[in-house]
Amino acid sequence: xxxxxxxxxxxxxxxxxxxxxxxxxxxxxxxxxxxxxxxxxxxxxxxxxxxxxxxxxxxxxxxxxxxxxxxxxxxxxxxxxxxxxxxxxxxxxxxxxxxxxxxxxxxxxxxxxxxxxxxxxxxxxxxxxxxxxxxxxxxxxxxxxxxxxxxxxxxxxxxxxxxxxxxxxxxxxxxxxxxxxxxxxxxxxxxxxxxxxxxx
Amino acid sequence: xxxxxxxxxxxxxxxxxxxxxxxxxxxxxxxxxxxxxxxxxxxxxxxxxxxxxxxxxxxxxxxxxxxxxxxxxxxxxxxxxxxxxxxxxxxxxxxxxxxxxxxxxxxxxxxxxxxxxxxxxxxxxxxxxxxxxxxxxxxxxxxxxxxxxxxxxxxxxxxxxxxxxxxxxxxxxxxxxxxxxxxxxxxxxxxxxxxxxxxx
DNA sequence: GTCTATAAAAGGATAGAC
DNA sequence: GTCTATCCTTTTATAGAC
Numbered sequence: 001x002x003x004x005x006x007x008x009x010x011x012x013x014x015x016x017x018x019x020x021x022x023x024x025x026x027x028x029x030x031x032x033x034x035x036x037x038x039x040x041x042x043x044x045x046x047x048x049x050x051x052x053x054x055x056x057x058x059x060x061x062x063x064x065x066x067x068x069x070x071x072x073x074x075x076x077x078x079x080x081x082x083x084x085x086x087x088x089x090x091x092x093x094x095x096x097x098x099x100x101x102x103x104x105x106x107x108x109x110x111x112x113x114x115x116x117x118x119x120x121x122x123x124x125x126x127x128x129x130x131x132x133x134x135x136x137x138x139x140x141x142x143x144x145x146x147x148x149x150x151x152x153x154x155x156x157x158x159x160x161x162x163x164x165x166x167x168x169x170x171x172x173x174x175x176x177x178x179x180x181x182x183x184x185x186x187x188x189x190x191x192x193x194x195x196x197x198x199x200x
Numbered sequence: 201x202x203x204x205x206x207x208x209x210x211x212x213x214x215x216x217x218x219x220x221x222x223x224x225x226x227x228x229x230x231x232x233x234x235x236x237x238x239x240x241x242x243x244x245x246x247x248x249x250x251x252x253x254x255x256x257x258x259x260x261x262x263x264x265x266x267x268x269x270x271x272x273x274x275x276x277x278x279x280x281x282x283x284x285x286x287x288x289x290x291x292x293x294x295x296x297x298x299x300x301x302x303x304x305x306x307x308x309x310x311x312x313x314x315x316x317x318x319x320x321x322x323x324x325x326x327x328x329x330x331x332x333x334x335x336x337x338x339x340x341x342x343x344x345x346x347x348x349x350x351x352x353x354x355x356x357x358x359x360x361x362x363x364x365x366x367x368x369x370x371x372x373x374x375x376x377x378x379x380x381x382x383x384x385x386x387x388x389x390x391x392x393x394x395x396x397x398x399x400x
Numbered sequence: 401g402t403c404t405a406t407a408a409a410a411g412g413a414t415a416g417a418c
Numbered sequence: 419g420t421c422t423a424t425c426c427t428t429t430t431a432t433a434g435a436c
Contacts, residue, residue: 006401021313024224028430040402043431100313107310109371110302113221123371153380160364160381167363168356171309171323180353181360184388191391206419228412239413240420249412403436411428418421 007045009035011055018056019104022111050119053108057122060105064129079140080189083158086134087182090162091175099173105130106163131155146196161185207245209235211255218256219304222311250316253308257322260305264329279340280389283358286334287382290362291375299373305330306363331355346396361385 013034017026028049032039046052060067072089076082094101105126112119134155138145165181213234217226228249232239246252260267272289276282294301305326312319334355338345365381 022224022311024222025313027428029428038403039431040404040433044401047431049430102310102313106367109367110307111222111311113225113300113302120371120373127368127371150380150383153384156368156377156380157361157364157384160368160384161357161360162364163367164357164360164362164364167306167309168327168360171320171327173320177356180350180356183350184353184357184360188384188388188391191388191395195391227410229410238421240415240422243413244419247413401436403434405433405435407430407432409429409431412426414425415423416421417423418419 006037006041007055010037010042010045010052011059014052014056015059015104018053018108019102023053023108024111050116054118054122057105057108057119057126061122061126061129064126064133068130069133079137080144080193082137083134083189084182084186087158087162087165087185090166091178091182094166094169094175094178099169099175101166102170103163103166106166127159131159134158144196145192149192157188158185206237206241207255210237210242210245210252211259214252214256215259215304218253218308219302223253223308224311250319254318254322257305257308257319257326261322261326261329264326264333268330269333279337280344280393282337283334283389284382284386287358287362287365287385290366291378291382294366294369294375294378299369299375301366302370303363303366306366327359331359334358344396345392349392357388358385 010031013031014026017030017034021030028039028042031037031052032042035042042052046055068089069086072086073082076085090101090103105123109123109127112123115123131152132155135151138149138151138154161181161184165178168177168181169175171177210231213231214226217230217234221230228239228242231237231252232242235242242252246255268289269286272286273282276285290301290303305323309323309327312323315323331352332355335351338349338351338354361381361384365378368377368381369375371377
């Protein structure tokens with residue numbers, strides 16, 4: 001097996017297991033069993049479990065465009081609709097997992113209570129990659145939104161809506177909690193668009 | 201030591217340790233060392249670590265009024281201002297912990313990936329207790345808000361704002377992320393109040 | 401790069417005396 | 419109700435051959 005394949009297999013398995021069980025509840029043995037590797041191979045690429053986590057967070061960060069935005073925005077051109085199309089993708093994930101879905105980054109951000117700087121930076125970089133994609137849509141919406149709008153703040157609020165909605169849908173095991181969060185955000189955008197019209 | 205004192209000491213220590221380190225990263229040994237008890241005492245009251253968790257979640261649920269709402273609303277009568285006063289309390293917690301604060305319930309809700317029904321129900325009950333307090337304020341605000349407003353949905357959106365803001369402030373180690381989430385919610389309420397006036 | 405075997409420690413939980 | 423001692427499993431990580 002070529003090195004890159006093995007490394008990629010480990011990262012791929014870890015992405016899935018950390019998402020399903022969390023970082024602390026995933027053991028090295030879980031990873032070895034899932035990848036059908038022996039500990040020697042794993043420790044050859046990753047000196048410690050923390051390093052696997054770093055690999056996972058880098059993979060998420062580098063995959064935002066291809067793994068998340070591209071599928072979400074297929075056939076959607078309107079910038080504001082793209083924001084809600086992204087949220088609709090999370091809704092699908094919630095439904096497909098019987099409302100057990102958790103955002104892999106958000107869950108790790110709350111599970112790890114003393115992450116070292118490298119891990120913290122990677123968690124933050126993932127959030128920034130996500131919100132930057134929203135900022136681009138807000139900018140593309142141009143005059144439909146108020147001139148004085150805080151684009152970054154609103155983009156972070158979209159992330160807040162997703163994370164809070166996912167958390168509550170998961171806790172109650174009801175997608176309606178996510179839907180209501182998105183509905184509130186939709187109202188928010190409609191009111192912003194209405195106020196932009198009045199001024200213009 | 202009277203039984204109730206010992207039990208309460210364990211629950212109190214567990215509330216703090218689960219909050220600081222998470223459930224999985226808190227060991228029985230941590231609890232014993234913090235309470236200065238021996239394992240016999242702990243297992244006399246709690247047959248397993250899960251049962252300690254149940255005790256903790258019950259304590260949070262039963263303490264919402266006294267531990268959370270009462271301090272947050274001291275001297276604040278206006279119902280809408282009470283909502284933002286509650287968020288201001290979380291802001292204080294974020295600042296006091298150097299932006300490492302995590303909502304104890306939200307963190308557990310994402311950390312525990314396969315909670316048994318009793319634990320899930322208690323997590324949900326904590327969220328419901330929180331949002332119900334907000335619903336009461338929205339009702340008290342009466343005609344200042346639109347007649348057709350979904351009170352429960354908006355109350356859950358306030359919780360969403362808190363949880364998402366806390367998550368991002370903690371990840372970036374900057375309270376400004378929480379502040380921007382609250383600012384967006386403030387704008388939301390202002391736009392709702394404006395639209396209620398127009399109709400009236 | 402990958403294999404097997406194993407070290408070394410930490411974890412949850414129990415037993416039985418007092 | 420609390421004490422001490424300890425069992426048993428899981429866990430991360432290493433050693434050294436191939």
